[in-house]
Amino acid sequence: MYKFKNILFIAILIIFIVSCTDINEIGNNTIRTPILPSISKEDSLSFLEFKVINFGDIRINHVIDQYYFIYNNSDNYTVLIYNLKLKNNFGFSIYPEKGYPILLSPKHDNLDNKIIVRWNTYNASIGFYRDTIFVNNSNKFMIFIEGNVKFN
Numbered sequence: 001m002y003k004f005k006n007i008l009f010i011a012i013l014i015i016f017i018v019s020c021t022d023i024n025e026i027g028n029n030t031i032r033t034p035i036l037p038s039i040s041k042e043d044s045l046s047f048l049e050f051k052v053i054n055f056g057d058i059r060i061n062h063v064i065d066q067y068y069f070i071y072n073n074s075d076n077y078t079v080l081i082y083n084l085k086l087k088n089n090f091g092f093s094i095y096p097e098k099g100y101p102i103l104l105s106p107k108h109d110n111l112d113n114k115i116i117v118r119w120n121t122y123n124a125s126i127g128f129y130r131d132t133i134f135v136n137n138s139n140k141f142m143i144f145i146e147g148n149v150k151f152n
Helices: 002-026 041-047
Strands: 053-059 063-068 079-081 084-086 092-096 102-104 115-120 127-135 142-150
Touching (some): 041 079, 053 063, 084 092, 092 127, 115 142
Parallel strands (some): 053 142
Antiparallel strands (some): 079 102, 084 127, 092 115, 127 142
């Protein structure tokens, strides 16, 4: 039994050493020049084209939906949007049609995952409303929503 354990241990040791030679032959593979420079998630938002969402004049006690499209101006980078958050809640709501995350390929918009912006004026009084949407919880990249509530 003792001899069998020694033979088994030596066999496992030989297999381990032989399998590690492939790893040792690779050498120093960490020096690479990137094809594209790396950018942070927040800096990638600078490639996006944001427009003001304007609902115009809306009658009181209505719910209005609009589609919102964001265009990626980058030539090489795919941009990921994982959160759209309203600063205030004046009856506005915003959400992607197919859920998060929203992937924006280079030189494309979010046509395959439309962003739906809804304004519920049932609880609003007459007047002009403006709100801010923070993209990926960033204070640098915002979308503005505005609209005017009329009586009739």
